[in-house]
Amino acid sequence: MINGLEAEMDQSLNIAMILGSIREQRFCDTVAAWAAAEVERYFQAAPEVIDPLHLNIPGLPGGSDHSAQSYRDKLQQADAFVVVVPEYNHSYPAALKVVVDSAKAEWRAKPVGFVSYGGISGGLRAVEHMRQVFVELHGVSVRDSVSFASAWEQFDENGKLRKPERAESAMSRMLAQLSWWGRHLKQARQMEPYEV
Numbered sequence: 001m002i003n004g005l006e007a008e009m010d011q012s013l014n015i016a017m018i019l020g021s022i023r024e025q026r027f028c029d030t031v032a033a034w035a036a037a038e039v040e041r042y043f044q045a046a047p048e049v050i051d052p053l054h055l056n057i058p059g060l061p062g063g064s065d066h067s068a069q070s071y072r073d074k075l076q077q078a079d080a081f082v083v084v085v086p087e088y089n090h091s092y093p094a095a096l097k098v099v100v101d102s103a104k105a106e107w108r109a110k111p112v113g114f115v116s117y118g119g120i121s122g123g124l125r126a127v128e129h130m131r132q133v134f135v136e137l138h139g140v141s142v143r144d145s146v147s148f149a150s151a152w153e154q155f156d157e158n159g160k161l162r163k164p165e166r167a168e169s170a171m172s173r174m175l176a177q178l179s180w181w182g183r184h185l186k187q188a189r190q191m192e193p194y195e196v
């Protein structure tokens with residue numbers, strides 16, 4: 001048996017949730033609030049929310065809360081990522097590209113799951129573009145995602161899903177995959193740094 005494989009796996013995971021929109025009156029807050037509650041329910045711990053509105057990174061409006069370095073530190077501490085992404089013109093918003101491009105090693109050998117929303121497509125085209133980007137960054141995008149078509153019709157005025165069953169079940173599948181990859185890649189990174 002290879003040294004270390006017998007070691008008990010650390011089951012605890014730090015999840016970071018990245019928001020995809022900086023638009024005024026964005027719908028992102030509604031979807032992200034639901035997704036964060038689901039992550040907390042599944043992992044028994046709230047995700048670290050990374051909001052481009054509050055990041056001091058060139059190319060973003062320049063909120064004062066978090067410097068680029070503290071943003072990268074948060075990514076570094078994360079074992080897995082959930083990206084909440086709307087679809088803009090068949091892709092994802094420019095602000096999200098700035099956020100993703102502002103880090104590099106922090107994404108490597110870690111899983112990424114998507115919660116997408118939009119009009120008729122439910123953000124699926126944005127997710128497919130994001131998958132290509134994360135391959136370049138050595139991220140591992142999990143197969144299942146959660147998608148809200150005409151998202152504003154699916155949530156009521158209190159941010160509650162009118163029919164939660166389907167989304168909850170899709171989220172559970174996605175989070176199970178994120179957890180599997182998150183736990184195994186965490187252990188693998190501890191045994192051998194990913195430097196390939």
Ligand SMILES: Cc1cc2nc3c(=O)[nH]c(=O)nc-3n(C[C@H](O)[C@H](O)[C@H](O)COP(=O)(O)O)c2cc1C
Nearest residue numbers: 021023026027028086087088089090118119120121
């Ligand atoms: C610039 C722009 C382009 C959009 N393009 C699409 C699109 O290609 N497909 C789609 O389904 N919805 C599209 N939408 C609808 C958005 O996905 C929807 O308004 C969503 O709520 C935007 O997220 P946000 O409010 O958090 O910024 C677009 C919206 C904007 C503002």
